[in-house]
Amino acid sequence: MYLFTGKILRNRQLTSDIRHLRISAPADFCQQSAPGQFIMLSCNDGLFDPLLKRPFGILNRGENWFEVVIKEVGKGSLQLGEMKEGAIVSGHGPLGNGYPEINSDLNKDDLTPLILVAGGMGIASIASCLLFSLKSSIKAGSRVLLYGAANLDELLLLDEMKESAPDIRIETITDDGSSGRQGWVTELLETELQQYPEALVFACGPEPMLINVQQVLRKVSARGYLSLENRMACGFGVCLGCVQDVTGIDDDGTVESAKVCTQGPVFPADKVVF
Numbered sequence: 001m002y003l004f005t006g007k008i009l010r011n012r013q014l015t016s017d018i019r020h021l022r023i024s025a026p027a028d029f030c031q032q033s034a035p036g037q038f039i040m041l042s043c044n045d046g047l048f049d050p051l052l053k054r055p056f057g058i059l060n061r062g063e064n065w066f067e068v069v070i071k072e073v074g075k076g077s078l079q080l081g082e083m084k085e086g087a088i089v090s091g092h093g094p095l096g097n098g099y100p101e102i103n104s105d106l107n108k109d110d111l112t113p114l115i116l117v118a119g120g121m122g123i124a125s126i127a128s129c130l131l132f133s134l135k136s137s138i139k140a141g142s143r144v145l146l147y148g149a150a151n152l153d154e155l156l157l158l159d160e161m162k163e164s165a166p167d168i169r170i171e172t173i174t175d176d177g178s179s180g181r182q183g184w185v186t187e188l189l190e191t192e193l194q195q196y197p198e199a200l201v202f203a204c205g206p207e208p209m210l211i212n213v214q215q216v217l218r219k220v221s222a223r224g225y226l227s228l229e230n231r232m233a234c235g236f237g238v239c240l241g242c243v244q245d246v247t248g249i250d251d252d253g254t255v256e257s258a259k260v261c262t263q264g265p266v267f268p269a270d271k272v273v274f
């Protein structure tokens with residue numbers, strides 16, 4: 001884990017309350033970051049208000065920069081979202097386990113097909129599977145992105161994802177029908193699993209969506225991973241603020257508390273106890 005200060009290199013407004021930031025960072029941090037990991041961030045204004053950094057998914061990274069997408073929902077995210085280019089932020093990371101690398105041999109013709117499922121701001125985590133500029137086995141295995149949002153305006157980063165992963169099909173669905181069909185993203189997942197019953201599913205989004213994803217997977221005995229976004233205080237395993245019930249790793253069905261920040265945020269879907 002690296003503790004560093006970075007400069008805001010770019011701050012792009014995506015919607016009235018969502019910002020896309022590019023931030024400078026040490027090369028080692030960038031090199032070690034993987035899809036699905038996150039960073040704790042705060043502005044470095046010396047006021048320590050709010051005291052604690054906030055967690056954000058690492059959307060993308062280059063040689064000495066990384067990107068995040070921030071929805072402004074409270075004090076911490078508002079401060080970060082409003083920062084001007086040249087301003088300084090404090091960060092520590094990369095944190096968490098990230099999505100598993102499942103296709104170890106990229107040259108195989110029979111890569112495990114992946115279905116990516118994003119709801120709302122869950123796209124920040126899921127899009128990292130497609131945007132990371134490395135020749136990732138996750139990117140190579142991805143067949144389709146199922147993306148649900150409140151409305152057309154809230155569908156983010158579509159051009160960036162299409163450019164980075166031109167072979168992937170993107171299906172959208174919205175609460176109001178302004179893009180794609182009106183409905184829940186899990187409806188698309190049910191249809192998709194009929195086409196790829198052997199697929200592995202990676203999903204991130206609000207908890208009600210993840211509960212539905214888990215139910216769909218159980219119904220058809222499909223395998224998947226859920227990326228959880230529990231509230232966090234430290235991000236590195238000391239405060240116990242982020243714990244989540246999971247069934248034991250030993251498969252004996254015992255319910256344990258897992259630290260989402262260090263043992264997650266990505267968990268096998270069948271292990272999470274909502």
Ligand SMILES: Cc1cc2nc3c(=O)[nH]c(=O)nc-3n(C[C@H](O)[C@H](O)[C@H](O)COP(=O)(O)OP(=O)(O)OC[C@H]3O[C@@H](n4cnc5c(N)ncnc54)[C@H](O)[C@@H]3O)c2cc1C
Pocket residue numbers: 038050054055056057058068069070071072073074075076077078121124125228229230231232265
């Ligand atoms: C691993 C992880 C990755 C995340 N990635 C992103 C990301 O890429 N982009 C992004 O915009 N957000 C992301 N979040 C959520 C983000 O961390 C919170 O929105 C942020 O911490 C809120 O801080 P605040 O000071 O702005 O709001 P607060 O003043 O702390 O809270 C404002 C409101 O938001 C609610 N809230 C705060 N944190 C969460 C949470 N984790 N889940 C649900 N509701 C919450 C509070 O209950 C309150 O109603 C992620 C969270 C986690 C744990």
Ligand code: FES
Pocket residue numbers: 231232233234235236237238239240241242243259260261262
């Ligand atoms: S956020 Fe402190 S233990 Fe997970």
